Amino acid sequence: MQWVGSACVLTASTGLGFYKAERLRKRVETLRSIHAGLQLLDTEIAFSATPLPRAMARVSRTCTPPGAALFEEVARALEARPDAGAGAHWEAAVLRRCQDLALQSVDAEVLVQFGRTLGLSDREDQRKHIRLASERLAVQERQAAREAAERVRMWRSLGILGGAAVVVLLM
Amino acid sequence: MAQREDRQWSWEDGSGAVPGVILRLLPERVRTALSVGVSRGLRDVEEIRVRRDQPVQICAPGWEGFLTVQGRVTRRPAEGIVTPAAEVMHILQGLSQSSLYALEEELRRGYLTLPGGHRVGIAGRAVVAGGRVQSQVDITGLNFRVARPVLGVSRALAPWLLDAPGKPASVLVLSPPQCGKTTLLRDLAHHLSAGIWHPTVPPLKVAVVDERSELAGTFQGRRHHDLGPRTDVLDGCPKAEGMMMMVRSMSPDVLVTDEVGGEADIAALMEAVGSGVTVLASAHAAGLKEASGRPALRPLLEGRIFHRYVVLSRRQGPMTVEGVFDGAGRRLKSEGTSPVQRAGSDGRPRAGSPG
Incomplete structure (x- = not known):
């Protein structure tokens, strides 16, 4: 009985540690893919002035996984209700997806601020806003990568060792 | 949403009412008022003019006026539905699919064409470079011109x-x-x-x-x-x-x-x-x-x-x-003959537009 309990505690704490580590890693991946997605969006706007519903759909098809979901959601929302404005759809999608994309509130803030300018001005202006958001995302991405490098191992070890410590204390 | 509206407005084709493609773009209040108006016999609307902070104007052959919340057309501007800047912006968002940058050419020309040949005139502040209009910003006036089918x-x-x-x-x-x-x-x-x-x-x-x-x-x-x-x-x-x-x-x-x-x-x-x-x-x-x-x-x-x-x-x-x-x-x-046949009198109409 005691052994079974110990195994449960150990599994739970190890799982928690790995989950924390995974979130850190996923944040980096998400930021990277959204960053790449914005570059694709920039190309769509700069070279063919593609309207946002189509541009977002195209980006979601070519973008890498975690971030693609965000673009896809915005594309779908825009297709259904274009008059509500791209900014509103973008903000709603960012806030809804924040949790599963492992984004922190700072990251979400950068994206939401970018969304407020989306589709509201001419091409040149749109490109400026995309560039600005890209730069800010790059900063977040570097910071997230640093954090991940430092803490992924820590969380994993902490999970296993913490569980082991609890087991030892209880025994 | 779009489908629901399609159904709601499908009866109006050829009856001289306002086409769904235009209605969908208008703010909710205006849309409702227009539909009430149509059910009360508002016909042959040629133009719906939306201006920032001004009442919505309706023009038809021989008469014009401002649209009220009750769907009537009045000559008194104070009774009309006033569209604030936010609503004009919403219409533009709908027109441009939330992508104003994709309308550069249309803004430069001053109008765009909707499916069905209806036209929307746009007036704002022109951005001029080298003596030519490059684009328009701060849009203040929109004129929806309804295209009526004309036969043969x-x-x-x-x-x-x-x-x-x-x-x-x-x-x-x-x-x-x-x-x-x-x-x-x-x-x-x-x-x-x-x-x-x-x-x-x-x-x-x-x-x-x-x-x-x-x-x-x-x-x-x-x-x-x-x-x-x-x-x-x-x-x-x-x-x-x-x-x-x-x-x-x-x-x-x-x-x-x-x-x-x-x-x-x-x-x-x-x-x-x-x-x-x-x-x-x-x-x-x-x-x-x-x-x-x-x-x-x-x-x-x-x-x-x-x-x-x-x-x-x-x-x-x-x-x-x-x-x-x-x-x-x-x-x-000889003069004074109008070959125009309104749609609905016979056969399937082809769309045409004024101008």
Whole structure:
């Protein structure tokens, strides 16, 4: 009985540690893919002035996984209700997806601020806003990568060792 | 949402009410008021004008006024539904699919064409560079112009527009704005291209030089008017250059272009007629006399490029034919006949637009 309990505690704490580590890693991946997605969006706007519903759909098809979901959601929302404005759809999608994309509130803030300018001005202006958001995302991405490098191992070890410590204390 | 509205408005086709494609773009309150108005007998709306912080204006043949929340039309501006800046912005978002940058060309021109050929005029603050309008910002006024289906106008005129049996004459359509010049040209192009214009005229190859994307109603790469199966469209190209390009490269029987005037246009027209192509064109003028008074048009008339002139007015509604004249200015067809048949009276209508 005691052994079974110990195994449960150990599994739970190890799982928690790995989950924390995974979130850190996923944040980096998400930021990277959204960053790449914005570059694709920039190309769509700069070279063919593609309207946002189509541009977002195209980006979601070519973008890498975690971030693609965000673009896809915005594309779908825009297709259904274009008059509500791209900014509103973008903000709603960012806030809804924040949790599963492992984004922190700072990251979400950068994206939401970018969304407020989306589709509201001419091409040149749109490109400026995309560039600005890209730069800010790059900063977040570097910071997230640093954090991940430092803490992924820590969380994993902490999970296993913490569980082991609890087991030892209880025994 | 869109589907629900489609169903809601599907009954209105051809009944003289406001088309769904326009209604969908309008703010909720305006949409509701209009639908109430339509159920109370509001008919033949030609224009819905939305201005920032001003009441919504409705124009129809012979009357105009401001739309109230109850769906009535009043002459008192204070009772109308006022559209604030946010609502105008919403309409623009809907028009541009939330992508104003994709409308650069349309903003520069000052209007865009909706599916069905309806047109939206746009007025804001022009951004000028090098003496030319580059774009518009701070949009304050939108004018939805409803396109009404017109049936067989050009066929009714066919007997007067033949040079010889089997050969259509070069025609210049003259009228003030909003009398149906473009609609008549479009109708001619469609019927000539489909070979259903006149029993003696075989189907012809038609080339359309559409500088302002009005004839074919091109919007974001899609064409909204059916110009017939033998028609090639050169979209957005300056007229003079475009006419020469089409004559050289597409070997048309008929060349159609809108709103001619200016030396370069006239030279190109002469070139085209000289090479045996039938030219159909339009120009702004109230009549032949007025046209010969316009310096930009006088050489066109003196050069006898066109063998027929059709003068349109709005005396009995849009597309009232004031007269058909031959190349020398002699009247061929009596005045005051309106070949316009409203849709719904028979058959399936084709869309046309005022202007």
